[in-house]
Amino acid sequence: MAANPIGIISMQFVRPFTDQHLALLAQIRELGFEFIELLVPEPEDRLDLRELRKCLEVNQLDVLLAARVNLQRSICSEDETNQKTGHAYLKYCLKVANELGAKIIGGPIYGEPLVFAGRAPYPWTAEEMNRRAERMIEGLSVAAEAARIEGKIFAVEPLNRFETDLLNTTNQAIELVDLVNNDGLGLLLDTFHMNMEDASLVESIKKAGSRIVHFQANENHRGYLGSGSLPLKDVIRALREIQYDGPISLEPFRRNDERLALPIAHWRQPDKDQLPKLQDSLQLIRSTLNSSGQE
Amino acid sequence: MAANPIGIISMQFVRPFTDQHLALLAQIRELGFEFIELLVPEPEDRLDLRELRKCLEVNQLDVLLAARVNLQRSICSEDETNQKTGHAYLKYCLKVANELGAKIIGGPIYGEPLVFAGRAPYPWTAEEMNRRAERMIEGLSVAAEAARIEGKIFAVEPLNRFETDLLNTTNQAIELVDLVNNDGLGLLLDTFHMNMEDASLVESIKKAGSRIVHFQANENHRGYLGSGSLPLKDVIRALREIQYDGPISLEPFRRNDERLALPIAHWRQPDKDQLPKLQDSLQLIRSTLNSSGQE
Numbered sequence: 006m007a008a009n010p011i012g013i014i015s016m017q018f019v020r021p022f023t024d025q026h027l028a029l030l031a032q033i034r035e036l037g038f039e040f041i042e043l044l045v046p047e048p049e050d051r052l053d054l055r056e057l058r059k060c061l062e063v064n065q066l067d068v069l070l071a072a073r074v075n076l077q078r079s080i081c082s083e084d085e086t087n088q089k090t091g092h093a094y095l096k097y098c099l100k101v102a103n104e105l106g107a108k109i110i111g112g113p114i115y116g117e118p119l120v121f122a123g124r125a126p127y128p129w130t131a132e133e134m135n136r137r138a139e140r141m142i143e144g145l146s147v148a149a150e151a152a153r154i155e156g157k158i159f160a161v162e163p164l165n166r167f168e169t170d171l172l173n174t175t176n177q178a179i180e181l182v183d184l185v186n187n188d189g190l191g192l193l194l195d196t197f198h199m200n201m202e203d204a205s206l207v208e209s210i211k212k213a214g215s216r217i218v219h220f221q222a223n224e225n226h227r228g229y230l231g232s233g234s235l236p237l238k239d240v241i242r243a244l245r246e247i248q249y250d251g252p253i254s255l256e257p258f259r260r261n262d263e264r265l266a267l268p269i270a271h272w273r274q275p276d277k278d279q280l281p282k283l284q285d286s287l288q289l290i291r292s293t294l295n296s297s298g299q300e
Numbered sequence: 301m302a303a304n305p306i307g308i309i310s311m312q313f314v315r316p317f318t319d320q321h322l323a324l325l326a327q328i329r330e331l332g333f334e335f336i337e338l339l340v341p342e343p344e345d346r347l348d349l350r351e352l353r354k355c356l357e358v359n360q361l362d363v364l365l366a367a368r369v370n371l372q373r374s375i376c377s378e379d380e381t382n383q384k385t386g387h388a389y390l391k392y393c394l395k396v397a398n399e400l401g402a403k404i405i406g407g408p409i410y411g412e413p414l415v416f417a418g419r420a421p422y423p424w425t426a427e428e429m430n431r432r433a434e435r436m437i438e439g440l441s442v443a444a445e446a447a448r449i450e451g452k453i454f455a456v457e458p459l460n461r462f463e464t465d466l467l468n469t470t471n472q473a474i475e476l477v478d479l480v481n482n483d484g485l486g487l488l489l490d491t492f493h494m495n496m497e498d499a500s501l502v503e504s505i506k507k508a509g510s511r512i513v514h515f516q517a518n519e520n521h522r523g524y525l526g527s528g529s530l531p532l533k534d535v536i537r538a539l540r541e542i543q544y545d546g547p548i549s550l551e552p553f554r555r556n557d558e559r560l561a562l563p564i565a566h567w568r569q570p571d572k573d574q575l576p577k578l579q580d581s582l583q584l585i586r587s588t589l590n591s592s593g594q595e
Contacts, residue, residue, distance in 0.1 A: 081561075120462050125415055126565040138560035167415050167462030170563035177558055201496060202521050202564070204528050226497050233499050263472055265433035266376075268465035269497070270421040 008250040009294055010067060011287055012040035017258050017279075020272055021050045027057065030064045036280065037287050040067035042254045045098050045110070047073070054104040061105070068105050069219065069252060072098050072112035072159075076124060079116025080144030081137050081171055088140070091116045095148045095159070102157050109252070111160035111193040111219045114148065115141045115171045118164060120270060126170055141171060146185050153189030160193035160219040165201040174202045175209035182216050191218030196235055197256075200225045206236065210243035220244065220253045222290055227259040230286035241293045255286055303545040304589055305362060306582055307335035312553050312574075315567055316345045322352065325359045331575065332582050335362035337549045340393050340405070342368070349399040356400070363400050364514065364547060367393050367407035367454075371419060374411025375439030376432050376466055383435070386411045390443045390454070397452050404547070406455035406488040406514045409443065410436045410466045413459060415565060421465055436466060441480050448484030455488035455514040460496040469497045470504035477511050486513030491530055492551075495520045501531065505538035515539065515548045517585055522554040525581035536588045550581055 013036075015022045018029050022043060033041055041061070046052040061068055072095070076082065080091035098110045119126065129137065145161065152159050161181065163172045172178055175194060182192050192213055196206060203209040210217070222240065224233030231237070244253075259269065261276045276282070308331075310317045313324050317338060328336055336356070341347040356363055367390070371377065375386035393405045414421065424432065440456065447454050456476065458467045467473055470489060477487050487508055491501060498504040505512070517535065519528030526532070539548075554564065556571045571577070 120415065120420055124420075126563045128566055129561070129563060134559065134561045134563075141561060165462070166564035167460070170565065171561050173562075173564050174558055177560055177562075181560060200520060200529070204521065204523065206529065225495060226499065228499065234495070234501065263469055264429065265472055265476060266424070266429045266436060266466050267468075267472075268421045268424060268429075269461035269468050270465065271423055 010039035010252050011290055012042050012067070012069060012252055012254040013038045013283065014042040014071065014254055014256040014258070015044055016272065017256065017283070018275060020044070021052075022046065023051045024053055024056065027060045030060050030066055032280075034064040034066055036284050038066070040069055040252060040254070042069045042071050042111075042256075043105075044071050045073055045101055054101065058105050068107045069254065070098060070102055070105070070107050070110040072110055072114050074113055074116040074118065076117055080148065081115050081117055081140045083133070083136070088144070092144065092147065096151065099152060099155055099157055103155060108156070109158050109160050109219050110152070112162050113164050113169055113172070114159055114161055115145065115169075117171050118168050119170060120168050126166075129170070137171065141181065142184050145181070145190055146187060149185050149187035149189035151189070153187055158189055158191050158218050160191050162193040162195060163198055163202065165198045168198075173198075175199060175213055179213055179216060192216040193219040193221065195221035195223055196240060197221070197223035197225065197227055200235070207239050207243040210240065211247060214247045217247070217249055218251055220249065220251065221256055222253050223256050224259075227257060229257045229282045230255060231289045237290065237293055238297065241290070241297045245297055253290065255283070255290070257283070257286060305334035305547050306585060307337050307362070307364060307547055307549040308333045308578065309337040309366065309549055309551040309553070310339055311567065312551065312578070313570060315339070316341065316347075318346045319348055319351065322355045325355050325361055327575075329359040329361055331579050333361070335364055335547060335549070337364045337366050337406075337551075338400075339366050340368055340396055349396065353400050363402045364549065365393060365397055365400070365402050365405040367405055367409050369408055369411040369413065371412055375443065376410050376412055376435045378428070378431070383439070387439065387442065391446065394447060394450055394452055398450060403451070404453050404455050404514050405447070407457050408459050408464055408467070409454050409456055410440065410464075412466050413463045414465060415463050421461075424465070432466065436476065437479050440476070440485055441482060444480050444482035444484035446484070448482055453484055453486050453513050455486050457488040457490060458493055458497065460493045463493075468493075470494060470508055474508055474511060487511040488514040488516065490516035490518055491535060492516070492518035492520065492522055495530070502534050502538040505535065506542060509542045512542070512544055513546055515544065515546065516551055517548050518551050519554075522552060524552045524577045525550060526584045532585065532588055533592065536585070536592045540592055548585065550578070550585070552578070552581060
């Protein structure tokens with residue numbers, strides 16, 4: 006990939022992504038994106054990975070994977086079955102990555118996103134917290150080593166406090182990645198979550214430095230890039246400063262809708278007019294990257 | 301109250317606030333705060349309202365109330381019992397306000413905060429959404445009229461997408477307040493939530509204008525004011541521009557703790573060193589208010 010390829014998440018268009026949606030790849034390429042960030046398909050999703058890979062190659066699109074974990078698929082779980090299912094799932098992600106030729110698998114791979122799994126923040130005791138942290142470190146050490154052997158990288162992503170109680174801040178994620186200390190584990194930062202949990206986007210990026218292997222440039226409210234209050238130029242300059250040349254993906258799936266009583270956190274169908282807006286988002290980040298690199 | 305009294309939320313110190321905690325009021329006054337934002341006490345909280353009122357007067361502290369609603373206490377509920385309990389609760393809030401001499405009762409008074417109530421975002425149909433919006437408008441119309449008659453104001457607060465699916469953005473809240481159109485209903489804006497849902501803090505404040513009856517100045521990550529990325533000066537200037545002279549409260553209850561596997565969304569005991577930090581927060585907002593008003 007060239008420096009800083011820009012990609013788009015598959016669920017910007019459709020969820021789940023199946024054999025019926027392969028034509029989307031040509032559209033995504035035509036918009037100008039260089040990779041797709043694909044939610045790791047579930048076995049029941051009817052997605053032929055060989056067909057998909059061919060289609061990616063035809064369209065000269067790269068692919069990154071986004072892991073889909075949950076409480077029953079969690080290497081940090083206090084329940085042994087859930088823990089094992091979590092480990093088996095991460096292995097499955099590596100298998101899918103191999104079949105598609107993807108190098109990076111990102112997401113909250115520790116396994117416990119809360120809101121969408123329907124669990125409220127739980128008042129863990131200090132001891133329980135320690136054990137969860139230990140399981141996270143040990144579990145990710147195992148997963149990282151498996152990835153390293155395959156030439157892959159898991160990119161662990163902190164989520165905001167409402168989506169997980171395991172890893173929220175960039176500081177925590179840096180500590181975690183350093184404790185695991187394996188080339189098979191890097192950091193995925195998402196400005197949507199950072200905007201809620203970090204003191205400073207710029208300082209967090211600088212601190213994280215070369216640990217970052219994937220980056221998600223999202224507006225504070227997850228609207229189209231440029232439509233919110235994200236200080237994009239500052240973010241891009243910080244990425245330049247740490248010489249980040251890895252992938253950057255967009256996930257502007259807020260949708261253009263402010264009806265009363267609308268469940269914003271819930272996934273909805275794309276806006277009808279999203280294609281030109283996605284193209285604007287892409288051009289905004291590409292031109293910001295280009296101009297910030299000029300003398 | 302003088303222009304822009306600055307207050308602090310009671311759960312910065314303790315939860316629940318009971319007869320045992322009346323001495324905190326002297327401490328809060330000594331720090332320089334002008335009002336306390338008190339969570340509406342539950343009947344079982346053992347808080348003697350007459351004693352509290354005396355104690356507030358002795359310490360020259362004003363009081364605002366923060367309503368505590370939930371799924372079973374929701375004027376928007378599809379369940380009639382929950383709906384009635386929601387209405388009864390808002391009446392109870394007015395009673396408490398009368399007994400304490402409070403004028404404003406703020407919060408997500410529509411009744412359905414999600415995360416702490418343990419419900420994941422629910423995929424309502426368009427029709428269900430409409431009915432929920434109607435119940436919100438009708439329910440708040442009844443509540444607003446009851447407040448107006450008593451010389452009180454309910455201040456409805458949009459929460460971020462993870463805490464409710466009824467009212468998230470300032471735009472939605474403006475629409476709601478205008479539809480209800482009653483002096484007994486105003487707007488409570490909290491920069492913590494706005495930072496996640498609005499395109500621009502400044503534009504939202506200007507749009508909301510005189511509908512705002514209470515304001516919460518919170519950092520993006522809910523740390524001590526000044527420790528995060530909130531553009532405080534811009535926010536204060538916008539409030540000046542709309543000639544907002546109402547109360548502003550602080551709720552920096554993030555706590556100073558970044559252990560791995562820490563449930564940040566869960567309430568925790570105060571930092572041991574919080575008093576000087578609260579004083580710094582107070583001085584920062586007061587001095588920003590003062591200097592932004594100078595020629």
